Amino acid sequence: MADQNESIPAQEQAAAQDPAAQKNAQLLALLHRLFGADAFNDVEEPYGLLTATTTRERIHDIIEGLQKDEELQLNFLTTMCGMHFPDRPGQELGMVYHLHSLTQNIRLRLKIFFPIADPVAPTLTDLYATANWMEREAFDFYGIIFPGHPNLMRILNVEDMDYHPMRKEYALEDGTREDKTDLFFGR
Amino acid sequence: MAVNDTLEGTHKIIESAREQEPRLNPLAPTVNDFNQELTTLNLGPTHPATHGIFQNILQMDGERIISGVPTIGYIHRAFEKIAERRPFYQITTLTDRMNYCSSPINNFGWHMTVEKLLGVEVPKRAQYIRVILMELARITDHLICNGILGVDTGAFTGFLYLMDEREKVYEIYEELCGARLTTNMGRVGGMERDLSDVAIAKLRAWLKTFPAVMAEFEKMFNRNRIFMDRVVDVGGISAERALNYGFTGPNLRAAGVDYDVRVMNPYSSYQDFEFEIPVGTKGDTYDRFMVRNEEIWQSLRIITQALENLPAGPYHADAPHFYLPPKQAVYQNMEALIYHFKIVMGEIDAPVGEVYHSVEGGNGELGFYLVSDGGRTPYRLHFRRPCFIYYQAYTEMVVGQTLSDAIVTLSSMNVIAGELDA
Numbered sequence: 371m372a373d374q375n376e377s378i379p380a381q382e383q384a385a386a387q388d389p390a391a392q393k394n395a396q397l398l399a400l401l402h403r404l405f406g407a408d409a410f411n412d413v414e415e416p417y418g419l420l421t422a423t424t425t426r427e428r429i430h431d432i433i434e435g436l437q438k439d440e441e442l443q444l445n446f447l448t449t450m451c452g453m454h455f456p457d458r459p460g461q462e463l464g465m466v467y468h469l470h471s472l473t474q475n476i477r478l479r480l481k482i483f484f485p486i487a488d489p490v491a492p493t494l495t496d497l498y499a500t501a502n503w504m505e506r507e508a509f510d511f512y513g514i515i516f517p518g519h520p521n522l523m524r525i526l527n528v529e530d531m532d533y534h535p536m537r538k539e540y541a542l543e544d545g546t547r548e549d550k551t552d553l554f555f556g557r
Numbered sequence: 558m559a560v561n562d563t564l565e566g567t568h569k570i571i572e573s574a575r576e577q578e579p580r581l582n583p584l585a586p587t588v589n590d591f592n593q594e595l596t597t598l599n600l601g602p603t604h605p606a607t608h609g610i611f612q613n614i615l616q617m618d619g620e621r622i623i624s625g626v627p628t629i630g631y632i633h634r635a636f637e638k639i640a641e642r643r644p645f646y647q648i649t650t651l652t653d654r655m656n657y658c659s660s661p662i663n664n665f666g667w668h669m670t671v672e673k674l675l676g677v678e679v680p681k682r683a684q685y686i687r688v689i690l691m692e693l694a695r696i697t698d699h700l701i702c703n704g705i706l707g708v709d710t711g712a713f714t715g716f717l718y719l720m721d722e723r724e725k726v727y728e729i730y731e732e733l734c735g736a737r738l739t740t741n742m743g744r745v746g747g748m749e750r751d752l753s754d755v756a757i758a759k760l761r762a763w764l765k766t767f768p769a770v771m772a773e774f775e776k777m778f779n780r781n782r783i784f785m786d787r788v789v790d791v792g793g794i795s796a797e798r799a800l801n802y803g804f805t806g807p808n809l810r811a812a813g814v815d816y817d818v819r820v821m822n823p824y825s826s827y828q829d830f831e832f833e834i835p836v837g838t839k840g841d842t843y844d845r846f847m848v849r850n851e852e853i854w855q856s857l858r859i860i861t862q863a864l865e866n867l868p869a870g871p872y873h874a875d876a877p878h879f880y881l882p883p884k885q886a887v888y889q890n891m892e893a894l895i896y897h898f899k900i901v902m903g904e905i906d907a908p909v910g911e912v913y914h915s916v917e918g919g920n921g922e923l924g925f926y927l928v929s930d931g932g933r934t935p936y937r938l939h940f941r942r943p944c945f946i947y948y949q950a951y952t953e954m955v956v957g958q959t960l961s962d963a964i965v966t967l968s969s970m971n972v973i974a975g976e977l978d979a
Contacts, residue, residue: 417673417912447803448915449924449946451939468913468926468941472800472816479913500803503949511637526630526978535638542642 394420421479430492446470452512462486493519511536609974620959625952633978640938644903653739656976659694659919660740666916670925681868683747684826692856698919699849702971709968732756746880747873792966793841802950806921812840818917842969903933944976
């Protein structure tokens, strides 16, 4: 842990020479120019991958803008997945998008968070054909609903399952067992 | 109470969303329509030609496919959920069972993800051993795919020849880890044992005999009129559509895009080796077959280079906090016992953070997105499975073609059910 805290200022010093950090700076400048600096918060670079949080109202426009952008061409949707943080009131559920520019070799991670009582996120199926099953998977696992998705139904679990199993309230083991406490076994 | 806590609530939200925006591309299971003389055909879930458990409900006009609805999830084992309760080293066995034709790539891809999170530097020798094994895995993966494609076009001989070679590769795996198919090979921080003299001897012997078999296989297929008639211009996809569908690996390269993770983001010292990335032009079944064949030759080049330049030194990182000590040391050495206990109980100092790491799997970019909250298990682990992502294009690729074309298209895409469903 101590190593990590020390290395962060060192990373910033090295940014001037490091080509990956330069690319990230270029990408961040582009994001701010196209969509405004207020569209993003929590901008970080964990392990060299530029990560930013935005809102679900803006995510579709941002990904569309990046897809059409000629400068960095972030037009490959590597993957997207749902997330669940029960301890963050009003921001329990989230979606994480990984974009990749195959010409410039830059990756970008975008996140959105929204309340579990209103689990709706915009669909990307009109931009990326590959978003279809990824969104079905997020719906299946987390119950995130994508209005406008052409075929939003469960994909990996059975159709008549009545809960979304990747949410944190569903423990993997039988919760009534007392011989296996979390103190010693797993989470 | 959340709106979609109940199934009815969820359905209500979906219904209202659908009413607001009419469905662009209705994909409901089709029914027999005798007026138009259309038939519905169930291809799968246990059809021998699908080579895995997944279903396609096809609507047919005679021999032509009009529409298709793929159903997957028959062997879904909830790996992402299980991974949230397992320490890092126990997740390796889950990765084995994704693309079980090339398990070592999955194992090492996962280990490299954890090493990236923990900041462990792996010594050169371990990296080279990993490269050798990953390329062997790639060869076996491609041998299966291309051999089966031969079977699906009616040529069993090539498949039998190649299975024989795969057995020899599995014997090399056995020397390193004792297992053949689900290898659980290596550890976080390197390999669990060094490349033994027996393994090197077996590898050298195989490198001498295999090229002749591969050349014979290519001679049998590459310019075979009957084979070409079955696969040329069958199940093609343009580069633009392939990228939009998130294709990676040989299937994308067959469409003419030279994206290879090994070159674009080299890991495990791939930058030290000289090799070429074969690309196709049309993205059809023949191109996919030829790209895989050529990749086998390139993998052989990499293995030869890695074996000739294999550096001396340790085969694992000097990271006692993360790398399991040898079992003998656990019984004799106090520190080893402590580290063994802490690692097995998951009491390692994992930093809080998130990391994405990808490797070039047998089928394309195999990615691991790991979110750690500092606990003993991942908070969230998402697998980017190339099969899952590109299989959704299958319907688009076969509509308008005949049923026999659909079979060879499926075969050449190398859809592995374990990776598809995770």
